[in-house]
Amino acid sequence: MKLWILRHGEAEPRADSDADRRLTAHGRDQVLHSAAHLRGLPLQAILASPYVRAQQTAALVHGALSPAEAVITVDWLTPDGEVDQVIAELERLGLEEVLLVSHQPLVGNLVAVLQHGHRQHPTAMGTASLAQLEGDWPLPGLMTLKAIHHC
Numbered sequence: 001m002k003l004w005i006l007r008h009g010e011a012e013p014r015a016d017s018d019a020d021r022r023l024t025a026h027g028r029d030q031v032l033h034s035a036a037h038l039r040g041l042p043l044q045a046i047l048a049s050p051y052v053r054a055q056q057t058a059a060l061v062h063g064a065l066s067p068a069e070a071v072i073t074v075d076w077l078t079p080d081g082e083v084d085q086v087i088a089e090l091e092r093l094g095l096e097e098v099l100l101v102s103h104q105p106l107v108g109n110l111v112a113v114l115q116h117g118h119r120q121h122p123t124a125m126g127t128a129s130l131a132q133l134e135g136d137w138p139l140p141g142l143m144t145l146k147a148i149h150h151c
Contacts (some may be wrong), residue, residue: 003090003114003133003143004043004099006034006061007107008099009151010127011053018079023056030128031057034141035064037149041097043067048101049077057113057128058101071101079103083113090138107131111148117141 009027023031038061048058058071076085077100086106090098100107102112108122111131115123117140123131128151134145 001039001090001095001138001143002097003138004038004041005107005111005125005131005133006031006099006131007125007127008049008051008053008057008103009060015052017045019051021051021053023053023060027053028056031060032064033151034128034149035061037132037147038065038099041065043069043099044095044097045069045093046065046071046099046101047074047077048072049079049081049103050075051078051103054101054103061099061101061126062129077102077106079106081106083109083119086110087114087138087140091140093096103150111145113140114138114143115141115145123148137146 009031011021015021109119109125130149132147133143
């Protein structure tokens with residue numbers, strides 16, 4: 001399995017709720033920079049948090065890559081999502097090449113758990129950071145961090 005984990009781009013500091021925060025112009029530029037690392041990849045799915053900034057991030061990536069599949073919104077990729085649930089959902093889906101678009105602290109914890117088997121040292125993921133992991137199964141400690149791109 002090849003898994004890419006993208007944190008949303010820079011977002012407005014305030015909105016009516018955290019879920020409503022939108023990308024800034026700089027955040028949109030960051031996302032397009034990160035999307036360049038995904039060009040030519042045979043992604044089977046782009047899964048995104050329902051939060052506005054993640055939806056905007058996923059839409060920008062989708063537009064830059066023009067994959068046949070639409071962005072799929074899932075409620076288990078929110079900032080307070082559970083790593084165990086994300087792993088279970090990835091196993092259930094059985095996809096070979098997938099992009100997740102989400103938030104901190106989930107993305108940092110997820111990369112750490114998949115790579116090391118624990119979240120004692122979450123992976124640093126700034127806005128629009130993109131992590132690439134590979135492994136036979138999306139299970140704790142069984143994936144290898146191949147690259148991480150920071151904006």
